[in-house]
Every structure is written in structure tokens, then in C-alpha cells.
Amino acid sequence: MGQIRNFCIIAHIDHGKSTLADRMLEITGSVRKVDHSQMLDRMDIEQERGITIKLTPARMQRKGYELNLIDTPGHVDFQYEVSRSLAAVEGAILLIDASQGIQAQTLSTLYQAMDQGLDIIPVLNKIDLPAAxxxxxxxxxxxxxxxxxxxxxxxxxxxxxNIDLVLDAIIERFLSPEAFKQKYPKKFGL
Incomplete structure (x- = not known):
């Protein structure tokens, strides 16, 4: 259990959450590079609208660690799915578009994650854009x-x-489920 990291990505809609998840899966060799994006958005409506609606788990391996990603919706209408995701992980990547900055919905979800004691890794995405x-x-x-x-x-x-830096930070900064349970025993009724 000490070699496991459970995490999610929290972000405003269109800040690149599903694209980041796709690159992480590719870099860890969990999937081969494919032409289409949003590998974790499997429902027809998710693909048509370009949004994540249902949480989707994905498993990756890196440096002897099992990295379990719960892909979460970024849209305010799917807050229940976000809450479920936050309850299942020990850490959250805070993903922010480097040209748009922090959005209100992102802060709302971030504060939920912090209230649950999750460790946060801040990541700025889309640094390749001219407006970044x-x-x-x-x-x-x-x-x-x-x-x-x-x-x-x-x-x-x-x-x-720099996706490799994010993957390494997940290993280094997020707690294993065991360590998280020891740090927050009341959360688990211990």
C-alpha cells in the first residue's frame, strides 16, 4: 500500500484536465499514443460536448508506484461527481490555465479538497499558448x-x-492511503 498514490485533477472546464490525463497515461506507457484526445471521456455525450460528466478511474505505473487517477468533471453542474472523487483520493492536482488564471469554480472545488485534508500540487497548463x-x-x-x-x-x-515533473511530484508529495489514514484517523472513524 505504501507504493500507491490515489489522486484526482481539479480544474475549471476547458483548462485541460482530460488532455493532461491523456498525456500522463501516454508517458507512463499505460496507453499507446492515439490520434483522438480525451481517452477517459467514454460516454457519447462527453465526447460530443468535450466535457467530463462521470468520474473515470485510470491506473498508471511509474518508478515502482501505482498511480490511480480519478478523472473528475470540471463543470459546476456535476459537483456530486467531484465530491465522490475527492472522497476516494489522498491528493489533488490543481490545474489552472496559464492564460486565464484561477476561476471561481476551481476555488470552490479546491476548498473542498483542502477541507478533506488532501495534499495539493499546483500545475499551470497551456504554457505553450502565446497568451500564457x-x-x-x-x-x-x-x-x-x-x-x-x-x-x-x-x-x-x-x-x-514537463508532464514527467507532475508524475514525479505525485510520487513525492502525495501520501499513500495508509499514511493518509494515519494522518487523519478521525476521517476514517479510528
Whole structure:
């Protein structure tokens, strides 16, 4: 159990959550590179509308660790699915578009995750876009959320840039289920 990391990705709609998940699956060799995106969005309506509706689990292997991703909806209408995802993990990747910055829905979900004691890894996505301003958005994260900007990982889910840093941070920063249970025994009725 010490080699397991259970995590989700929380983000505003269209900040690149499913694209990041796709690249993580590809880089870990869990799936081969495919032409279409959003491998975890399996329902027809998810593919048609380009949104995640139902939580979807995915398992990856990296450096002897089992990484279990719960892909969560980013749309406010599917908050129940987000709550279910947060209850099943010990850590959350906070994914923010480097050109748009922090959005209200992202903060709402982030505060839920923090209330549950989840460790947070801040990740700025879409740094390959001309309008990206990672320094400004990293400053927003530090000022609004209190996570030092030095802990922010800048990535491009589209190109795969720095996704390996996110995978390594998951191993290093998130607790195993056992360690999480020991840290928060009351949450588990212990």
C-alpha cells in the first residue's frame, strides 16, 4: 500500500484536465499514443460536448508506484461527481490555465479538497499558448491560495512538456492511503 498514490485533477472546464490525463497515461506507457484526445471521456455525450460528466478511474505505473487517477468533471453542474472523487483520493492536482488564471469554480472545488485534508500540487497548463502568463498566475496561486509559487509546475498537456515533473511530484508529495489514514484517523472513524 505504501507504493500507491490515489489522486484526482481539479480544474475549471476547458483548462485541460482530460488532455493532461491523456498525456500522463501516454508517458507512463499505460496507453499507446492515439490520434483522438480525451481517452477517459467514454460516454457519447462527453465526447460530443468535450466535457467530463462521470468520474473515470485510470491506473498508471511509474518508478515502482501505482498511480490511480480519478478523472473528475470540471463543470459546476456535476459537483456530486467531484465530491465522490475527492472522497476516494489522498491528493489533488490543481490545474489552472496559464492564460486565464484561477476561476471561481476551481476555488470552490479546491476548498473542498483542502477541507478533506488532501495534499495539493499546483500545475499551470497551456504554457505553450502565446497568451500564457505563468509568472502572473503563479503569483495568483501564492496570493489567493497560499501555495508558494516555487511549488507550481508549469506544463503543456498538449505537447507533453514537463508532464514527467507532475508524475514525479505525485510520487513525492502525495501520501499513500495508509499514511493518509494515519494522518487523519478521525476521517476514517479510528
Amino acid at each position: 502568463n505563468p509568472d502572473r498566475v503563479a503569483g495568483e496561486i501564492e496570493n489567493v491560495i497560499g501555495i508558494p509559487k516555487e511549488e507550481v509546475i508549469c506544463v503543456s498537456g498538449k505537447t507533453g512538456q
